[in-house]
Amino acid sequence: MQVRRHQGRRMLLILTSEKDLAADFLIVTLIERGLPYVRLNVEEYHRRFATFEVSGSGTMRTLMAHDGTVIDLNEIRAVWYRRAIHPHVDAAVPLDQRMFVAGEERHFWAGLFLSTDVRWVNPIDKVSVGELKLVQLHLAQDLGFHVPRTIVTRNVAELRSFIVETGSAICKPIYHGLLVNLAERSSAFTRRITLKDLDDEAAISVSPVLFQAEVRRKADIRVTVVGDAIFAVRIECNDEQMIDWRKPGYELIYSTMTLQDDTAGKCRRMLAAMGLAYGAFDFIEEPSGRLVFLEVNPTGEWAWLEDKLDLPMRAAFIRLFYGEHA
Amino acid sequence: MTEPFVLKQRETLQHESEPSTNEYYDPERQLWIDAASGAPLIQSLRGRSNASEFGETLSTESREGADQSEISSLVGSQFGETTMTKTQEGHDQTGESALVSNFGETVVTATSEGADASEAASGSAHASYSHL
Numbered sequence: 001m002q003v004r005r006h007q008g009r010r011m012l013l014i015l016t017s018e019k020d021l022a023a024d025f026l027i028v029t030l031i032e033r034g035l036p037y038v039r040l041n042v043e044e045y046h047r048r049f050a051t052f053e054v055s056g057s058g059t060m061r062t063l064m065a066h067d068g069t070v071i072d073l074n075e076i077r078a079v080w081y082r083r084a085i086h087p088h089v090d091a092a093v094p095l096d097q098r099m100f101v102a103g104e105e106r107h108f109w110a111g112l113f114l115s116t117d118v119r120w121v122n123p124i125d126k127v128s129v130g131e132l133k134l135v136q137l138h139l140a141q142d143l144g145f146h147v148p149r150t151i152v153t154r155n156v157a158e159l160r161s162f163i164v165e166t167g168s169a170i171c172k173p174i175y176h177g178l179l180v181n182l183a184e185r186s187s188a189f190t191r192r193i194t195l196k197d198l199d200d201e202a203a204i205s206v207s208p209v210l211f212q213a214e215v216r217r218k219a220d221i222r223v224t225v226v227g228d229a230i231f232a233v234r235i236e237c238n239d240e241q242m243i244d245w246r247k248p249g250y251e252l253i254y255s256t257m258t259l260q261d262d263t264a265g266k267c268r269r270m271l272a273a274m275g276l277a278y279g280a281f282d283f284i285e286e287p288s289g290r291l292v293f294l295e296v297n298p299t300g301e302w303a304w305l306e307d308k309l310d311l312p313m314r315a316a317f318i319r320l321f322y323g324e325h326a
Numbered sequence: 327m328t329e330p331f332v333l334k335q336r337e338t339l340q341h342e343s344e345p346s347t348n349e350y351y352d353p354e355r356q357l358w359i360d361a362a363s364g365a366p367l368i369q370s371l372r373g374r375s376n377a378s379e380f381g382e383t384l385s386t387e388s389r390e391g392a393d394q395s396e397i398s399s400l401v402g403s404q405f406g407e408t409t410m411t412k413t414q415e416g417h418d419q420t421g422e423s424a425l426v427s428n429f430g431e432t433v434v435t436a437t438s439e440g441a442d443a444s445e446a447a448s449g450s451a452h453a454s455y456s457h458l
Contacts, residue, residue: 014356024367027356028357081395187336197331
């Protein structure tokens with residue numbers, strides 16, 4: 001058995017999916033700099049051979065590479081957690097046993113990685129809690145961010161009052177807006193709502209909804225924190241009616257900016273409180289210049305900003321994963 | 327059936343293109359390669375005005391759902407498709423909760439195989455959406 005060695009714990013483990021081009025974006029630089037890495041895609045877990053063994057001499061963790069050599073996973077220094085560990089199931093498994101096998105696969109792979117004492121960017125459990133929008137809003141308010149008045153409920157009477165009191169409100173998903181099934185691929189973007197929209201009480205009763213007071217917008221701000229590095233970008237759109245810049249079709253203008261009023265410090269404190277080393281924050285910049293917190297994403301995208309503005313984001317990730325002297 | 331409020335006025339998205347013969351995933355380097363140049367696809371896309379359709383749909387930009395670790399992992403996965411297929415075929419939430427309830431009642435007085443695991447006990451249908 002030929003085992004690959006990298007002179008100690010130097011390797012980065014990338015947990016992602018096959019079609020994650022942001023991972024490609026970083027890997028190109030890792031190759032250029034000769035930094036060791038191994039990438040595992042959610043599509044291939046069920047085809048890969050890995051072994052975990054505990055014995056009197058310690059714990060062994062190995063993964064077979066595509067060329068047949070064996071990678072010693074004890075050499076992992078850091079894990080870049082991009083995509084949740086949801087292994088596929090071999091098609092040979094009967095349909096009614098696939099859920100069971102999926103659980104076996106998931107607990108094997110997750111146990112294999114989580115039983116190591118390495119840095120996770122970001123830790124699975126912290127991502128799980130950190131992606132909860134209600135947790136974010138509560139924490140952001142506690143840390144002194146300006147947070148839009150928000151209500152989440154299935155109580156129509158309270159939602160009516162909210163619209164009346166705020167004057168103008170928007171609706172957005174509590175988790176995410178993507179709907180993909182065999183029949184369609186669609187997205188529920190943030191949208192304005194009126195009292196008339198609430199006439200369909202049944203639609204509200206089947207699932208809680210999140211309303212926020214609409215914030216007057218001069219621009220959107222994306223603040224990306226990568227370890228000690230922080231990148232602030234202003235995103236402007238010439239459509240004054242725009243309320244969700246991620247919606248396809250808008251022409252957006254990106255520019256770098258300097259954060260004021262301890263916003264950077266608050267972002268760092270929020271990530272520290274959430275146990276995260278990386279986070280992509282979204283703010284609205286009001287006409288007065290005040291920033292209003294919308295959300296922070298523990299696995300948010302970033303590569304397109306480096307590409308558009310030549311920000312040294314990959315270098316920041318490499319410092320985070322491999323240390324200052326990589 | 328009642329459509330949830332948040333899904334009203336949702337907008338149809340383009341289906342993501344699959345790779346053409348001009349692009350392939352290199353398991354050795356562990357990234358996508360542009361067959362014509364032999365270079366990593368991501369480099370090839372950056373230097374080209376006529377980027378491939380596949381590359382464009384896999385843009386690294388922030389997109390709805392793409393930023394969430396769970397969602398981007400499940401969407402397009404075999405396991406996720408299986409789950410969604412079941413929903414399409416009428417295994418609705420009511421049916422699944424009834425199943426879960428029976429399971430819970432059966433094991434409530436004893437430590438049984440599976441009952442001690444939080445996800446199994448809370449309903450296997452939902453386990454796919456839970457973090458570890």
